[in-house]
Amino acid sequence: MNKYLLYICAGILALSCTKSAIEPLTGKYPEPATYTLTQLTQGERTKDENGKFHFPLTLSSSAGDQLSLVLVADTYYIPGITYSGGSSAIAKAGNYLADESSFSAANGIPSALNTTGTLTVTKADDHYTLGGYLWTVEGKAFRVEAAFDAVYEPEKEAQRMDILIDAKAQEGSVVIYIASGDINVSADLAGNPFFTGDGKVLMLALESEDGKLYPGTYSVIPGDFWTYEYAPGMLFTGGGGTNWFDVKADGYDVTNLKAGEAIVTKTGSTYNVEYKDEESEIWVAYTGPIEALDYEIIEYTPLTQVVEVAPNEGTVTLRLATEGIVATYSEMMYSYSYSGTGNYVFLELYSTDGTIAAGSYKACSVPGWVQEGEFGVGFQYNYEYAPGMFWPVDMGSTWFTLDGEETKTYITDGLVSVSYEGDVCTITLESSAANAKFVGKLAE
Numbered sequence: 001m002n003k004y005l006l007y008i009c010a011g012i013l014a015l016s017c018t019k020s021a022i023e024p025l026t027g028k029y030p031e032p033a034t035y036t037l038t039q040l041t042q043g044e045r046t047k048d049e050n051g052k053f054h055f056p057l058t059l060s061s062s063a064g065d066q067l068s069l070v071l072v073a074d075t076y077y078i079p080g081i082t083y084s085g086g087s088s089a090i091a092k093a094g095n096y097l098a099d100e101s102s103f104s105a106a107n108g109i110p111s112a113l114n115t116t117g118t119l120t121v122t123k124a125d126d127h128y129t130l131g132g133y134l135w136t137v138e139g140k141a142f143r144v145e146a147a148f149d150a151v152y153e154p155e156k157e158a159q160r161m162d163i164l165i166d167a168k169a170q171e172g173s174v175v176i177y178i179a180s181g182d183i184n185v186s187a188d189l190a191g192n193p194f195f196t197g198d199g200k201v202l203m204l205a206l207e208s209e210d211g212k213l214y215p216g217t218y219s220v221i222p223g224d225f226w227t228y229e230y231a232p233g234m235l236f237t238g239g240g241g242t243n244w245f246d247v248k249a250d251g252y253d254v255t256n257l258k259a260g261e262a263i264v265t266k267t268g269s270t271y272n273v274e275y276k277d278e279e280s281e282i283w284v285a286y287t288g289p290i291e292a293l294d295y296e297i298i299e300y301t302p303l304t305q306v307v308e309v310a311p312n313e314g315t316v317t318l319r320l321a322t323e324g325i326v327a328t329y330s331e332m333m334y335s336y337s338y339s340g341t342g343n344y345v346f347l348e349l350y351s352t353d354g355t356i357a358a359g360s361y362k363a364c365s366v367p368g369w370v371q372e373g374e375f376g377v378g379f380q381y382n383y384e385y386a387p388g389m390f391w392p393v394d395m396g397s398t399w400f401t402l403d404g405e406e407t408k409t410y411i412t413d414g415l416v417s418v419s420y421e422g423d424v425c426t427i428t429l430e431s432s433a434a435n436a437k438f439v440g441k442l443a444e
Contacts, residue, residue, distance in 0.1 A: 032133065032141040035065045035105065040148035045076075047155070050371060052091055056100075059130070059146045064107035067134075067144055070097040071121075077152040080123035082132075085115025090366055103136060103144075111136040119144075126151050158274055158285035161202060166193070167292040169211025173221060174293050175240070176204045176213075176273065178286040183247060192237040195252055201245040202284055204275055206262060213293035215266050220275070223256035242275075244282055255280060267415045268430025269298050270360065287360065298430065300437035301343055307336060309442055311354030315370050318347045318356065318427070320438050325402060338402055345429065345436060346398045347416060348376035356425070356442065361416040363431075367396060378410030399434045409433040 043056030053073050060066040072086065073079050074093040086095030096119055102110040117134035130146040165177035165185050177185075181199015195201055205221035206213070225239035244255040260277025271294075274285040291297075307319035307327045321327060324342035329335070338344055349361050350370050364374040368381075376396035383391045397411040414431025427438040 032143050033105070034143040034145060035061060035067070037061050037065065037067060037144060037146040038148075040146075040150065042150055045152060048091060050091075050365065051373070052093055053155075054091070054097075055152075057150075059144070059148065065105050066103070066110070067146075068102045068110070069119075070100040071095070071119075072097065076155045078121060078123065078128065078150065080121050080128075083119045083121065085113070085117055087115065090369070103134065103142065105142075111138060111140070113137065114139075156283070158276070158283045159200075161200070161284050161286045162288075164286065164288055164290065165201065167213075167290045169208070169293060172207060172209060174206055174208045174211060174213055176202075176206075176286075176290065176293070178202050178204070178273070178284070180284075181247070194237060195245055195247045196249075197247055198249060199247050200284075201247060201252075202275060202282075203241075203243045203245070204262060204273070205241045206264075208293075210295075211293070212295035213264060213271065213290060214295055215264050218262045218264065220257065220260055220262055222258040225254050225256060227254065244280065257282070267362075268428070268435065269294065270415055270417060270430070298435050300428065300435050303343075303345065303427075303436050303438040304440070306438075306440070306442055307344065309356070311351065312348075314350065314352065315348050315376060316351040316354055316356055318349065318442075320345050320347070320427070320436075338400070338406075341403050342401075343434070343436070344400050344402070345411075345434070346378075346394070346396075346400075347411075347427075347429065348396050349416065349418075350374050356418055356427075358418050358420050361418070363411075363413050363415075375411075375416045377412045380410075399436075 037059035039060045041058040046054045048054060053076060055071045055078050057069045058066065071078055071083055072091045072093055072095045081094055083094055083096045085098045086092055087099050088097050091097060098113040098115045101113045103113060104110040114135050114137050117132060119130055119132035122129045126149050128148055128150060131144065133141060133143050135141050161178040161180045163179040163183060165179050167176045177193065179199055179201040182197045183199045183201060184196045186194045206218040207221065220242040223241035223243035225243040227237045242257040244257055246253045257277055257280060259279055260275060262273060262275045265272045269289045270287065271290045272285065272287045276283045301322065303320040304323045305321040307321055310317045321344035322342035324340045325338055325344050326340045327336045327338055330337060348370065349356055350372055361373060361375040363377050364370045367377050367379040370376040378396040378398040381393045381395045383393050385391050399409045399411055401407045411431050411433045417428045419426045423441055425442050429436045
């Protein structure tokens with residue numbers, strides 16, 4: 001019995017010691033330290049493959065506290081918004097990239113941030129204030145306040161040339177005429193091009209052994225173009241190479257271009273041709289087909305039926321089919337079933353208003369996350385309709401072939417192009433899954 005009393009006494013003594021130790025605790029966490037940062041080191045702004053701008057900033061205090069941040073935005077400057085934590089793997093506008101940001105207090109060892117915090121930025125012209133709570137990966141919370149001036153110049157971009165006037169193969173070279181503005185084209189007595197109207201024209205000459213235009217980087221053939229007025233208002237033109245025409249109502253001025261380079265890329269039948277010359281400060285680009293110089297003519301599966309145009313949140317799903325397909329809608333299943341022989345396709349395109357805008361749409365980099373100028377890549381989503389029970393659902397863009405049996409191919413690369421002529425829409429799909437084209441009205 002004395003043994004048990006000894007245990008009880010020991011327990012009481014332990015509890016009394018424990019109570020004494022915890023009595024000062026109130027259950028309240030200490031207020032996170034606040035760091036006022038007054039000095040800015042502005043890093044070089046960059047732009048990622050999705051068109052998002054990354055802004056590296058290093059903010060510090062005279063005491064040696066230092067916060068390194070990378071903010072992400074859609075604009076060429078830092079907008080006044082609230083930024084939440086994100087990662088460089090999926091960088092969204094309105095993020096601070098936690099894995100590229102860090103904090104150190106009073107010349108201590110920098111610690112990476114986690115994604116828990118938020119930062120509110122205000123902007124008045126080029127003056128910024130910044131404040132919010134952040135956490136390190138070790139779980140330490142702190143508050144920052146900062147004010148600084150930062151100037152960001154608009155990004156310089158190529159001038160878009162949206163008109164393909166002509167493209168032709170010559171002996172050992174190709175010549176491409178692209179233009180912007182209101183340009184009229186005729187020929188002089190020698191058959192050389194003659195321009196009137198109001199706009200710009202680039203005559204781009206590149207070396208090519210077989211008269212085809214292949215992807216690559218080209219040094220241009222120097223320009224040597226001239227005009228001769230053999231009678232009032234009547235010009236004789238000649239020469240070749242790479243030249244720049246400034247077209248005006250009363251004629252045009254021509255500049256012979258001697259340097260610069262052209263970069264040619266191609267997706268499906270769509271070329272992107274970009275010419276840049278630092279000396280003349282000419283930087284232009286054209287995107288579109290160049291059939292006369294195309295080294296690979298694509299055969300498209302003709303899509304003739306519009307099954308459905310279905311708006312979603314941030315996207316629109318377009319369902320098209322070939323002539324031999326019959327699509328039947330089930331009210332009970334809220335979906336279509338398909339029969340017959342041929343092909344049908346689901347195309348998920350970025351849209352904010354449920355309409356399909358003209359332009360080019362590239363494959364999104366993250367399945368299920370479609371941004372401006374992108375189409376949703378295809379993937380399988382397993383929908384949990386009951387605990388532990390899943391139903392596979394096709395998401396994004398998918399190509400189907402029906403011939404007794406159905407086969408499907410998820411569309412994960414390539415380009416979708418959309419254009420309009422009146423109410424007639426042309427949609428082309430060019431990918432490793434399929435090449436297809438629709439020409440017609442999307443709605444009656």
